[in-house]
Every structure is written in structure tokens, then in C-alpha cells.
Amino acid sequence: MTLKSLLLAVGLILAGGAVLAEGELSTLRPTAPIDQEAEAEPIPDVINSDMRQVRNYPDQPPLIPHKIDNYQIDLDANKCLTCHSRTAVEMSQAPMISVTHFMNREGQTLATVSPRRYFCTQCHVVQHDVKPLVVNNFVDVDSVLDFVRGQQGGGE
Template structure:
């Protein structure tokens, strides 16, 4: 019985030490301390609604949404995004047309309508808000990472 008790004690002490170590490494991003306290939710950040397109940071990044989408219908019966971004409405709305890839299935076959896997626009495209970042962001745009001569050479050729 003693070896089992000793092994259990060692395991308990080890787990407690590991828990304390990990708790110090991970900053709390939200919520009160301790987590069991009720606290009022912070106000929702205001959406950016200036309709100015935001430059993409890397190739194939889904475009960001520069307008409010609060209350948009996006369910099995309706996709309000398509009232402006479908090809047939872009001349009137002046909204950018969705990519032709949104009309293709996984195998690259062009479909007669929007591909089911591309139907939920907000799965990839996100609206912008005036929210402050939860953690420091050290992201560098891909153009900043290019070799200096590549950056000047690319500009000189345009």
C-alpha cells in the first residue's frame, strides 16, 4: 500500500507544479479573476463602416469586409451578401464581384451557381471593428519580408 500512496503523492505534486508553471506562461485574455465571478460583458466594438477596401497582407487572403453586416440574412433560404456581390449586381451596387472560385466545386468544376462550400461568406470574410488587439501583434506584411532589391525591382518595373 505504501508504494501506491507514494506514487500517488509524487503524481499529485508533479501535476500541481506543472499547473502552476503553465498558468504563469499563459496570460488571461478575457474575463474576471477568478473565472467563476460574474462580470458584465464589455461593450461591442464599433464596426468600421467606411467602405474602404483594406489591403491584403498575403496572397489568397480573403478580403476583409469594410461595412457593417449586423442583421444580414445568411441562412439556408437567403444570402444577403449576394445581393451586392453576385456578378449580375456589381454594376449597380459598385461592390466587388466574388471570385470565380466561389462557383467551383472541390474538383474545379464550374457550377451554375454559388458552390455550397462557399455559401457561408462569414466563415472566411470578417468585418472590421475598432477593437484593440488582445495581445501584441508583431505581424510583418509579406512585402516587408522581401529582399530589398526585390522590393525596388518590383516597383521599378511597373
């Protein structure tokens, strides 16, 4: 590292520290002195509608549309499978887990859920009705495609 780039790096760090000291930098951390614990806001209730939610992007794992408080998911048991396994869906009317969950890394189909897909909450999450912490201008792929189709159809 040259002396010039070292001085530049030190200058940027000091300038960043000045911004932090003045409180101009916006963070997700609640405003409280650094040596004190901030009071956390209560976590809002889980959306418990049992209605499937639209996926925002291809291959997004489906969201869990109900509460899963106290669901046991460990090496001994998986509460999700009491409703979502192949043998339970007729009685529960819950969607069956994807056939991909019965495949190993080599693509071979297994008789039971693959160990790498057994812990559902690694990918699937519940939703809370909350205000976003940051501005998000995300547009799902279907909306983009609808827009493009509208642009193409309007120019003909």
C-alpha cells in the same frame, strides 16, 4: 509511463497550479473570481468605411469593409449576393465575388455560387477598431519583400 516521468508530470501540474493560485499567469479572461461572471466590455463598432483593406498574407479572404448586422445568410437567402453577385455588381458597384466561388471540388465551373462557398461569413469577417489583446509583431509579406529588396539594392 515510468514512475520518474509520472512524478515529473505531477510536479509540473502542481507548479502550474501554484502559479495560477498566485495570479501570476496572464490570461485573456477578465479578472473576476472563478465562481462569478465578469462584466464584459462593450464590443466596439464595426469599421464601416466601404474601403477595401490590404490583405496580410496570400490567399487571405478579403475583409468585409461594412456592417453586416441583420444580414440573412442561410439556406433560404444570402443578403451578400444582392450586391456582390455577377448580375448585381454593375448596379451596386461592389466587387464581384471571386470566380473560385463558382467552382466545385473538382474544379468544374458552375452557373451559380458553389454550395461550399455560399455562406460568406465562414471566411469573410468584419473588422473592429480595437486594441490588440496580445503583442503582435506580425509583418506582412510585402513589407518583408521590400526590406529584402532594400538590403539587396544597398549592397551593390
